[in-house]
Amino acid sequence: MALLPSSSANGFAHDVFLSFRGTDTRQGFTGNLYKALHDKGFRTFIDDEELHKGEQITPSLLKAIEQSKIAIVVLSENYASSSFCLEELSKIIDCIEEKGQLVWPVFYDVDPSDVRKLTGAYGEAMAKHEERFKDHLERLQKWRKSLQKVANLSGWHFKQGDGYEYEFIGKILEEVSRNIKCVTLHVADYPVGLESKESNFKLLLDVGFDDRVHMVGIHGIGGIGKTTLALSVYNSIASDFEGSCFLENVGENSNRYGLLHLQKTLLSKIIGKMNVDLTSVKEGSSIIQHRLRQRKVLLILDDVDKREQLEAIVGRPEWFGPGSRVIITTRDQQLLTSHMVERKYEMGELKNEDALKLLKWKAFKTNEISPSYVDILSRVVTYAAGLPLALEVIGSYLYKKSIEECKHALDRYEKIPIQEIQKVLKVSYDALDEEEKSVFLDIACCFRGYKLTKLEKILHAHYDDNKKHHIGVLAEKSLIKIIGFGYVTLHDLIEDMGKEIVRQESPEEPGKRSRLWFHKDIVQVLRENTVSEIGMDSFAFHLKLRLISFNYYCYEY
Secondary structure: OOOOOOHHHHHHOOEEEOOOOOHHHOOOOOHHHHHHHHHHOEEEEOOOOOOOOOOOOEEEEEHHHHHHEEEEEEEEEOOOHHHHHHHHHHHHHHHHHHOOOEEEEEEOOHHHHHHHHHHHHHHHHHHHHHHHHOOOHHHHHHHHHHHHHHHHOEEEOOOOOOOOHHHHHHHHHHHHHHHHOOOOOOOOOOOOOOOHHHHHHHHOOOOOOOOEEEEEEEEEEOOOOHHHHHHHHHHHHHHOOOEEEEEOHHHHHHHHHHHHHHHHHHHHHHOOOOOOOOOOOHHHHHHHHHHOOOOEEEEEEEEEEOOOHHHHHHOHHHHHOOEEEEEEOOOOOOHHHOOOOOOEOOOOOOOHHHHHHHHHHHHHHHOOOOOOHHHHHHHHHHHHOOOOHHHHHHHHHHOOOOOHHHHHHHHHHHHHHHHHHHHHHHHHOOOOHHHHHHHHHHHHHOOOOHHHHHHHHHHHHHHHHHHHHHHHHHHHOOOOOEEEOOEEEEEEHEEEHHHHHOOOOOOOOOHHHHOOOOOOHHHHHHHOOOOOOOHHHHHHHHHHHHHOOOOOHHHHH
16 A cells, blocks of 8 residues: 555645746656656645746645645746745745744755845846845745745755656655655554563564565454554654555455456555556456566465465465565465465463453553452453453443443453454354364364373374374364374364354254264263264264263263
8 A cells, every 4th residue: 555644634635835936947857756756645736827827826826735744845947036925935934933843945946045145046036026026025925035045944956967857756755755654544442461472473574674475364253353463563664665555354344346457446546546457367467467576565464265366366476566565464374375375373362360451441441440340350360361352342241331231242252252343253263164174173173281192192093194284284274283292272262162062052052063072972972872863973973072081971871
């Protein structure tokens, strides 16, 4: 996305106001400067009127000057010969003190000393004005002071033959970029625990220290804060690039609108052309490569879920100019590996201290709470297990609720997970094939905490030699983790999701479910012989695994 300035947020309607002598530079330097500023996304005011009637500038033009953060005055040879330009300049100079406006002179093929001392073409122009406006001495005096003041300001001097004009314009753009920051994308209402994660992630980016093109991935379970981290990083480094674009919900938008739409969005944001004409995804990939290979860009592809999305939008590092950075967020680590993304950052859970802060802000809109709520908030923090999504959802539900209402709500959530959270977490599960889903449900319901070698032996009886592949896929999609000395675990809420999927097979009759994990349900089903014929084979297999795993079940039965 090209830099989107924040001037309106600071009381300015425009980022840059261009003051110039139309007959001198409209079709040349000033026109090129305007296009360069516009293409970078800076809101630039340029007066489209070639000729002006009368000597007074219009109220709309006065307002445009007042509502611009920066005024660039192009002091060309005939600038001072226009009384209209001098009136405009006087107003600009007034705004330095009144509005805190930045004013930068561009001495375009004129000697700065001629402007300062009113010699040469500027002296001749003022001599003619003195004859014409001899009855308006105060006005003349103001014009002289305005020219002298602008000449004493820090600016740029361009002389024909000294270099390329586009390079000169590039220097002006750099200075504008430094003074007008891009609009900060909304990160989160209460962004806690981000500082250390952002610092660690930036080490992988090497912005400003490495001119190679780097693709860096952020992976982790749904709702863990991958997008939040990417947004925060984007806001802090976007101004270091010639163009930037944050493509959100790539997976969802790709399914809804198609890859061609995403390619058009990327190109329009970077090159500043609103209606990019593409006829195919292959053509889009070629144009991205052709148009961006010389640009230092920052691209963020958020929530990628298929390989073709990466291939169509950020095919290879050579598509982008030196120093470019591509950040990819995904739940599927294998997507990063297959796209040869070597630098990866695994998004971890919030620490309890930060989780409590986030919960307090969502539930009470303050960090100061009644001691009577401490226990219930502690239960929520434990239940959420560091997942920001869960903390935000539950915190919102608890807003302005009594302690009893909070306890009742949490009791309900612990029995039946919140659908809003389930929906987000279940996306990764829905992307699995049938056998992978079955292995995941086995682990979620029965085998959390098992050593990988033991789990593989148990699953071998049902899945043959595919077990290792299935377990690998689950790990890549952030549904399970292999930790410590080879133990299999998963996030508490991911485990709850798996159990809820099985519970929904038959909410009222445990015997019709494919798996049982609660010992009372197992005892009840065996004692009452209520298992259905349809689920008999699956139930028998999973019951056998469960009985092998937990001998006390056999004893209780």
